[in-house]
Amino acid sequence: MKQLFFLMGLLLIARVAPPRNYLSSALEASGLHLTLEQVQTWREARKQKVLTAIKALPDSVKASLTARADRYIDFTWPALPVSLYHEFKTTGNRTHYETRLTERRTALASLVIGELVSGDPKYMPAIADGLWATLEESTWVLPAHVGMQHIGTDLPDPDENVVDLIDGETASSVGAIQWLLSSELDRFSPVLGKRVRYELTRRVIAPYLGRNDFWWMGFNNRVPNNWNPWINGNVLVAELLTGVHADTINLVLDKVLRSTDNFVNGYGDDGGCDEGPTYWSEAGGKLIHILELASSVSGGRLDWSGIPLLHRIGSYISTMHIAGPYVVNFADATPRTLPDPVSVYGFGQYFHDDTLRHFAAYLFDLRHRALPTGNVHDFVLGVETYGALASTPAEVAAPALRWLPSVQVMVARAPDLVFAAQGGNNGESHNHNDVGNFILYAGDAPVIVDAGVGTYTAKTFSSQRYTLWNMQSQWHNCPVINGVQQKDGAQYKATDVRLDGSVLRMNLASAYPAEAAVKRWDRTFDFNPRDKTLRLEDDFVLDVRKDSTCLNFLTPCTVTQSGPGRLTFSSPSGTPLLVLSFSAAALSWQTTVKDMDDARLQDSWGKSLTRVSLVLKDPGLSGKTEVRFSMP
Template identity: 35%
Template sequence: MLADRYDVPFLQSALLPRAAWKPFPPAVEREAWEGLTAQPLNIARRAMVLAEAEALLGEPWPALPASLYMEFARNGNRSRYEQPYFARRQRLARLVLAEAFEYQGRFLDDIINGLWLISEEATWCIPAHAQRLPDDALPRQDLESVDLFACETAMVLAEARYLLFDALYGVSPALVDRLDREIQRRVVVPVETRDDFWWLSGRNNWSPWCAANTLGAAMYLLDDTARLAALIHKLMDVVDRFIATYGEDGGCDEGPSYWTVAAGAMLLFLEHLHGRTDGAVDIYDVPRIRAMGRYFPAAHLDGPWVLNFADAPAKLSPPRAVVYRYGVRIGDAAMRNLALLGMRKWDPAGPVAPPLMFSGCGGSLTHALRELFWMPADTVPAADTHDTSVWLPDLQVMIARESSEACSGLTVAAKGGHNDENHNHNDIGHVVIMLDGQPAIIDIGVETYTQQTFSPQRYELWCIRASGHNTPLVNGVEQAPGRERRATRVEYTADGAVQRLALNLEEAYPPEAGLVSLRRTVTLDAAAHAVILADAYALRSPAPLTLTFYTPVPVEVLSPGTLALATAPRRLLLRFDPAAMQATVETLTLADPNLQASWGKALTRITLIHPGGETGEYAITFTPER
């Protein structure tokens, strides 16, 4: 796609000289920076940034001792190293933007301390991604491990150098030179000269995420257009391979949180190219590129809630600048409005809170800077609305709504696919239900990452394995991982008020489940104000089927066959035939901070057991209480 359209000679001729390329005004251009404060929102942003940066003045920078690095190899813990690692970069972002806003030198020494400290790190690669020798808990020092966050660090340092070049150079030309050398040595040159980084394959979010940050760093540093054009073309191949993994529906199998660093990172890559070539490189007219952007608003369920299949939190703030800019480039008003609403906590008349979002792991500067200059500070969003029917045929995801109005009525989402998706959960046939904008039947999400999360023991984790979803356990046997574990005979229909997804699940199970067939049908009947989940099965011998539903609200047993989920303002009633199924309800305490961020300290687990015969069927109906 990109590499075929734009060869190296074209790129070399189209590239603007580095001195002529100004993606943002450097801080020395005071008229541009002071002009920002013509808008009240930017006055609030400036005040927020200055206050946060002032609180950091003279404070010690977080330490990154080798003993913290070694914890991943020793006990699987990622967080204790990653937290101070990212804190350094987030602190740097606030200090750099504060100096750019004020430009009086108050923050320079602390900025220089941070730049010097990051330049001294033994590696920019986090422990979970580093290459190590056998039985060595520390990263190899004879070659660079270029991972997501090494690339992100390169971009952040290059952007800080660009924004504050005159001020930094005035204090220490040696520091400016060191930043250039460290960025090139650790990231740019290895990517130019090596082909052993697995993310060059285009397999998942790593590819555009690394490519965008590597390219951005290189564009800030390289004057040699022949060298830069060759690097661009190499990275174009990477992004092309990434795009080729998507279907024409643009669906992101990694979920909406990873969209921000998958298609969202691709947007940053395309913007680097568009800007440095003065618009000569532009693929925003390609239908698949447009569809990849539109996946994000499609996966937005209501308010802060998103459809969190795969390793995604259920509660997510849109990445403001990326979503808005994507909407601008593809002419999608819904994307732009979603970004503006997310800034205002989903109230069109509400204040922007916080005034400026320092988002991302280590890329806070990248995103905050683009929010300042890519988004109009005076635009007011419209009320949120939704498509009542979304069908992503390549991803095999249905999102069906009773109403197009926000926080109104039933919403049901269900998925097919296979059990070897990116950030996969064993969840073929899983169903999520919302009522009046509130989660009722949920996808739990994923706990804080540890070594186990991406190990052969991944599917022992309770919220990733099939039993952490509402796919049936058959004879006590769960779905299994693997590309061959897939949905078949997948059929989506929409007929007036009725939307339906039907799919066969038997190929998702290993032989010991004893399945001949298992067909699940998920129906939204908007006229009846009901979601119906029905399973029909055939077994080699009689065996029980067990369904487990998780909800973030208390559950009351009203009568045999009727449970009330305490959603607000209306309760959701779950009904089943008590002669065909038995129910138990229990509270599950949550200790993991990632899960607590979405659900609080507890979930309620509903278990329905159907005794099973050689053939049979059952149905569960969800309706609002009247």
């Protein structure tokens, strides 16, 4: 249970604003109470629209989807032995079990999609096998998440059903299968549909309605993270598509909106997401589907399109875009992230925002117009949006400067140069110790970077999190003061944060523990879009000088000295990208090569990253350094 409590402390942040309760207030004001007949009518109408949209898909897309399904007709469903489930507890490895589980989910969804696209009954025996195999699984909860049960991380307790991300994902996919193929499943055996509803109720709906103590629900005066809209949305899908009792449907809708309010209430008015852009598709990106579903099933009686905050939660993702697949990857984010174009388009459509609609089409093209195939309801959402995405011009219109005060993130752009910096604190959701961190891209080329996140293991969400090098401030673009790094915890934060035009200032002293002996460390980022330069100033006062102090810059580039106090950062092909200028009299420089020791980090950066350290020569207790990044 200690790991679970640490996870909750890591992923939950204190409430930052009075409760707004936009979602549940609208439900209460509407007086809405759905009847079963209304829901059944809605289901049938939506189903017919989906089937029509499937028929309208390009022939090449349909051929690709059926070819994919054909690969699974004779699929051997991989076993999920108890020893594999137990690995997470004994070794910390979560990948082995999750890989097999993903194979099963992908095979089932692909077969269902093949049947929907082709109408060929040849897929039904394999669909029945896969669906039955899913319903027969001892649990739908991941080994890494089962620690929510009262006995903690172990095998799933048969006396307690908990609801996690994959429980919800499975419920929505299985629910969509029952909704779309109910007649076909009944012809195979009417027991299948009966079993689907039994398992959805037992595993998901009953514990969802019966408990308020799941941390991700937010009923504990803490603001939850992406788990909240991700699970709430999937539970809503499962109940709206398969529910047989009006009272239960209304109870689920009511609770989903009240719980999701807890998520929305944690946002600042700017819509900034402290989990970073890699999690946006599972955070804000899932929120829009809750709004769309609730609006749709209510016949428009529930409508939140006039609420600016909800709109800004969607706009956040375009703010964090750099170029191509690259994003501002603070926190547990990867540098290359392609947000879900269906979610982005959903925000654009719901809030009448052409910029988001065009950005969604741009992302759609970057994804080669591929439809989701891992979850049947995600496929449905993709089909419903395919025509609009395909016909919308792909454009990116990012603002020259955006400041998100709630998360203290600045993003600024000049032609061929993108800069982003953050203040914040070291107790944020999916936190890295990175107060005062920044990144610089020359066009679409990463130059000064955030390493991002590696493959999740048991250590990632435990008391050992900050033994991981990529979580530490010394491997971010932050100072090391008196040989001391930043400390984790919300009390370790930037203070006096202020933006004046394109100049961002903050005091980093409070981000460091007492042993750093730093009284003041004022960091100033002066971004000049006209000159395409960034001036970085660090003005400091120390109580004592007891070890080395340096400025660190992490890069995937080749670094060469091109003169005294002048370093050139070049691409792998040798093209100069940026120049770093500094006083050679005040600062010496050295490099440290960090081998990428993780598959996910290797995928981001290749074999290694290089840390450039500018070491202060003056042993005095106060001083000021200035470095400048410019185009070559």
